[in-house]
Amino acid sequence: MHSAIWTAVSLLLIVEGLGPMLLPKVWKRGLLTLISSPEKLLRRFGGAFVVVGIVIFYMMHR
Incomplete structure (x- = not known):
């Protein structure tokens, strides 16, 4: 598990x-x-990135 985290951090x-x-x-x-940019827009982008990340993570670990 630790190697997966370090792999993710290194790729990031x-x-x-x-x-x-x-x-x-x-x-x-x-x-x-x-x-x-307005904070509201930044929150939307941040939320979208989180959702996309979760979807990719889910698809990779199905």
Whole structure:
């Protein structure tokens, strides 16, 4: 179980690091847009990401 968690964390770090590594200007612009977004919109996006993550997790472990 621990190796699965570390695998997930490592994949998350790889994916999250690709943006600033490959397209730093676009990534910074995206962050500025994100920071200026209303909290309600950020909550919706966060909720959508959680739901998609749960669905993917469920499909992988059926």
